Amino acid sequence: MAEADGATAAPRPEPDPDNVSWIEPPVCPKCGALVRIYPTNYDRWVSLAAVELPAKDVPEPFRWRLTRLPDPSRLTTDIVAVRVRGVDPLPSEPVVPAHRMMCVPD
Known part of the structure; x- marks a missing residue:
């Protein structure tokens, strides 16, 4: 299922708590565009x-959506990516495309 969805990215590295330098967003090695790496709802x-x-x-x-996961105290703790399936969204409804759709190597 993960391969069919394109969910084959490496997890984000855990930041070092002692390092206070700015963390740059990841860049695609093929096209150089900024990417957002998120966990999916299936690990x-x-x-x-x-x-x-x-x-x-x-x-x-x-098509993907970003969904907030509530913790037991009703505060949002993390965001996961969920594939848009089953019910098609309205044509004007915003979705987050997988980077592989947008990737145009130099």
């Missing part, structure tokens, strides 16, 4: 584009 990681697009502009296999 894999996916590289997503840095922008949201209307669902009509993103083919169905590349």
